[in-house]
Amino acid sequence: LKKLCRVHAREARPVKSAAVLGAGIMGGGIAFASALKGVPARMKDISQGQLDLGSGEADKLLARQVRQGRLAPDQAEAVRRGIVAQLDYAGFQQVDLVVEAVVENIDVKHAVLAELETMIAEDAIIASNTSSLRIDDLAVPLSRPHNFVGMHFFNPVPVMPLVEIVKGEKTGMAAVSAAVGYAAAMGKTPVVVKDCPGFLVNRILIANTRAFCQLVADGADFELVDRAMEDFGWPMGPAYLMDVVGMDTGSHVCKVIAAGYPERMASTWQDVLELMVGHKRLGQKTGAGFYRYE
Ligand code: CAA
Ligand code: NAD
Numbered sequence: 001l002k003k004l005c006r007v008h009a010r011e012a013r014p015v016k017s018a019a020v021l022g023a024g025i026m027g028g029g030i031a032f033a034s035a036l037k038g039v040p041a042r043m044k045d046i047s048q049g050q051l052d053l054g055s056g057e058a059d060k061l062l063a064r065q066v067r068q069g070r071l072a073p074d075q076a077e078a079v080r081r082g083i084v085a086q087l088d089y090a091g092f093q094q095v096d097l098v099v100e101a102v103v104e105n106i107d108v109k110h111a112v113l114a115e116l117e118t119m120i121a122e123d124a125i126i127a128s129n130t131s132s133l134r135i136d137d138l139a140v141p142l143s144r145p146h147n148f149v150g151m152h153f154f155n156p157v158p159v160m161p162l163v164e165i166v167k168g169e170k171t172g173m174a175a176v177s178a179a180v181g182y183a184a185a186m187g188k189t190p191v192v193v194k195d196c197p198g199f200l201v202n203r204i205l206i207a208n209t210r211a212f213c214q215l216v217a218d219g220a221d222f223e224l225v226d227r228a229m230e231d232f233g234w235p236m237g238p239a240y241l242m243d244v245v246g247m248d249t250g251s252h253v254c255k256v257i258a259a260g261y262p263e264r265m266a267s268t269w270q271d272v273l274e275l276m277v278g279h280k281r282l283g284q285k286t287g288a289g290f291y292r293y294e
Contacts, residue, residue, distance in 0.1 A: 011181075012177035012178050012180060012181025012182075013174070014096075014181060014185070015039060015096045015097045015178060016039065016096055017041075017042075017094060017095045017096055018039050018040070018041045018042075018095055018096065018098065018099065018182065019041060019042035019043070019044065019095045019097075019098045020041055020042070020043050020044070020098070020099045020100075020101050021044050021045075021098060021099070021100045021101060021102055021112060021116060022044075022045060022050075022100065022101040022103070023043045023044070023045040023047075023050045023051045023053070023055075023085065024045075024050060024054070024101065024102075025155060025245075025249075025285060026101045026129055026153060026155060026157060027043060027045070027054065027099070027102075027129075028043065028053065028054030028055075028057050028058065029057075029153070029156055029157030029158055030099050030101060030153055031054065031083050032061055032083065032158060033153075033158050033186050033188075034082075034186055035058075035080075035082035035083045036065075036079050036158075037185055037186050037187060039082075039185060039186070040081075040083070040084070041082060041083055041084075042084045042086060042091055043083060043084065043085050043086070044086050044087065044088070044089065044092075045085075045087065046087070048087065051085040051086070051087070052085075054085065055083065055085050058080065058083050059080070061158060062076040062080055063076075089119040092116075092119045093119070093120060093121055094121075095121075095124060096124060096178070097126075097127060097178055097179070097182055098116060098124065098125070098126050098127070099127045099128075099129055099151055100112060100113060100116065100128045100129060100130075103248070103249075104130060104131055104132065104133070104249050104252035104256075105252065106133055106137065109128065109130065109133065110138070110140065110141045113126065113128070113138065113141060114141040114142070117142055117143065117144060122144070123147065124147065125147050125148075125149065125174075125175050126147060127148075127149050127150065127151035127179050128149075128151065129150075129151055129152060129153055130150060130152065131198070131202055131249065131252075131253045132197055132198045132202055132252070132253040132257055133197070133256055134168070134196065135149065135150045135166045135171065135195045136168045136169050136170070138168075139168055139170060145168065145170035145171070146170055146171065146174075146175065147174075147175050148170070148171060148175065149166065149167065149168070149171045149176055149178075149179045150164065150165065150166025150168070150179075150195070150199070151163060151164075151165060151179045151182075151183065152164035152165075152166060152199060152201075153188075155244060156244070161187075161188055161189045162191060163183040163186075163188045163189070163191070164190075164191055164193045164199050164200060165180055165183065165190050165191065165193065166192075166193055166194075166195050166199055167195060169195070176192065180192065196260065197257050197259070197260025198253070198256065198257040202257065203257060203261070206254055207264070208238060209242065209250060209254065210254065212225065212239070212242075213271070213273060216239075216272045217271045217272055222237075222238075222290050223239070223290075225238065225239065226238065239289075239291070240291065242283060242290065243283035243289035243290055243291055243293075244284060246282050246283045246284075246285055247273055247276040247277050247281060247282045247283050247289055248277050248282050251273040251274060251276075254270075254273060276290075
């Protein structure tokens with residue numbers, strides 16, 4: 001598989017400029033990771049507040065790089081100039097690849113993808129960062145599905161090495177190669193996976209989430225579960241991980257995977273995640289999830 005990815009990376013038309021649609025947890029991280037490796041990234045959202053958050057996070061991460069002596073101040077400046085926050089599609093005609101990273105909702109993604117396709121060059125690639133939705137299902141409103149591919153980054157993007165590259169039935173090899181090449185250029189490890197609900201990693205991760213929610217529904221103390229799993233060796237416990245991911249995203253992903261594999265995924269997770277979503281305790285992004293964030 002690694003060899004296959006190396007071949008794709010070699011054959012890829014290099015992505016010299018990129019864009020992300022959605023400046024949330026993932027879009028902001030992808031734009032930062034791209035610009036850091038010299039590929040400027042436009043970052044479009046429908047909310048100025050979200051653009052400000054994404055830009056602010058990039059500022060913080062760059063300041064840290066400078067403090068640690070990894071970047072000179074002028075290099076950090078150049079990276080920062082590569083991240084252009086915007087509410088419109090200005091400059092999208094010139095980009096080689098756009099990563100769609102809006103909310104995990106198929107209707108919203110369909111509307112966004114159909115509009116996006118009219119705003120970019122004929123041969124530009126669209127990569128969806130969906131966590132769970134099949135690429136073939138997302139491709140339905142597109143007139144150029146051969147230019148559409150999955151590119152599933154992990155959170156937090158600046159430090160997580162893996163990127164799942166998802167080839168739909170109509171995805172062309174040029175799109176797969178471009179996505180593999182772009183991930184490699186960002187210093188990530190791409191892995192080409194099949195198109196199915198949840199792809200590879202989330203089919204495993206969400207089984208853990210489900211088991212955790214079952215424990216909570218049974219009355220377990222989430223903090224004790226987190227401490228135990230950290231002592232067991234996980235980098236973070238399942239409750240904190242859900243706060244990092246976002247309860248709304250986690251809940252959407254659970255639904256898609258439960259619908260894809262009904263026999264494996266009973267619906268116990270709903271009681272916990274839906275309750276949290278109902279109370280607007282979405283995690284770090286709303287200041288409270290399982291834990292509170294000042
Ligand atoms: N953004 C940028 N950099 C970050 C960061 C963030 N949010 N969090 C940590 N880092 C950096 C730190 O700055 C530090 O960098 P330096 O070494 O350069 O100083 C480095 O990561 C290590 O940080 P820490 O020592 O503070 O923390 P750690 O050792 O616990 O590692 C971690 C942090 C890598 C995030 C680790 O906790 C981890 O692997 N957690 C699990 C994350 C995970 O499972 N993500 C998947 C979520 S699910 C998903 O993404 C799929 C989906 O579709 C929902
Ligand atoms: P988020 O809620 O943090 O951000 C979503 C962003 O999309 C918001 O800024 C919102 O304003 C914006 N948006 C909504 N409609 C839009 C539109 N029409 N045009 C432009 N922007 C629009 O969500 P997130 O966690 O960044 O997730 C984004 C995508 O990445 C989802 O598909 C999710 O499944 C996937 N993903 C999430 C994670 C994670 O851990 N959070 C990990 C991997 C993949």
